[in-house]
Amino acid sequence: SYEVTQPPSVSVSPGQTASITCSGDKLGEKYASWYQQRPGQSPILVIYEDYKRPSGIPERFSGSNSGNTATLTISGTQAVDEADYYCQTWDTSTAVFGGGTKLTVL
Amino acid sequence: QVQLVQSGAEVKKPGASVKVSCRASGYTFTNYDINWVRQATGQGLEWMGWMNPNSGNTVYAQKFQGRVTMTRITSISTAYMELSSLTSEDTAVYYCARRLGGTCAGDYWGQGTLVTVSS
Numbered sequence: 155s156y157e158v159t160q161p162p163s164v165s166v167s168p169g170q171t172a173s174i175t176c177s178g179d180k181l182g183e184k185y186a187s188w189y190q191q192r193p194g195q196s197p198i199l200v201i202y203e204d205y206k207r208p209s210g211i212p213e214r215f216s217g218s219n220s221g222n223t224a225t226l227t228i229s230g231t232q233a234v235d236e237a238d239y240y241c242q243t244w245d246t247s248t249a250v251f252g253g254g255t256k257l258t259v260l
Numbered sequence: 261q262v263q264l265v266q267s268g269a270e271v272k273k274p275g276a277s278v279k280v281s282c283r284a285s286g287y288t289f290t291n292y293d294i295n296w297v298r299q300a301t302g303q304g305l306e307w308m309g310w311m312n313p314n315s316g317n318t319v320y321a322q323k324f325q326g327r328v329t330m331t332r333i334t335s336i337s338t339a340y341m342e343l344s345s346l347t348s349e350d351t352a353v354y355y356c357a358r359r360l361g362g363t364c365a366g367d368y369w370g371q372g373t374l375v376t377v378s379s
Binding site for chain 1: 295297304305306307310319321322355357360363364365366367369370371372
């Protein structure tokens with residue numbers, strides 16, 4: 155079955171740019187989505203179809219997907235962005251999540 | 261506004277089944293697939309499958325095939341996920357999520373239902 159891999163943790167200073175990667179075989183040929191999840195809360199969709207932002211998601215969130223890697227970029231990271239982030243893709247009508255990345259803003 | 265409201269927490273014994281409901285409002289229920297996702301405590305998200313509320317067609321993750329059943333009652337805009345032969349490894353928060361258009365992305369999520377399996 156298809157798998158995608160994320161780094162367990164990423165750290166960033168406030169105001170700097172955070173990049174979270176999601177790797178999988180020929181992932182660039184599939185669509186990637188990204189979710190933010192704060193402790194005790196339901197996930198929130200922040201990027202879908204590689205780079206599209208749902209309404210209400212700040213412009214500082216952006217996405218890209220090429221080759222074997224999808225990337226979620228958070229520009230001007232704020233303390234409120236500290237959360238777990240999950241990538242998701244689908245292959246042959248089934249979906250799969252990455253293991254998640256804990257973003258620490260310090 | 262779009263809302264997905266799930267049923268309350270459940271405690272089940274090993275070997276039993278659990279049925280979680282997800283009531284949709286604020287949109288036409290039959291126009292969007294429903295994803296089911298679970299998350300064990302301290303763990304990541306795990307996709308279980310999805311259902312088309314219009315046709316009732318389902319796609320299940322291979323891991324859950326034979327043990328999960330996703331159904332709906334369109335007249336009350338409610339989706340259901342039933343998981344059988346429960347073990348302690350099924351202890352998790354179970355989420356429903358509306359599937360956005362032709363993607364696999366879930367754009368609106370329920371609040372989650374904690375299912376605890378314990379003897």
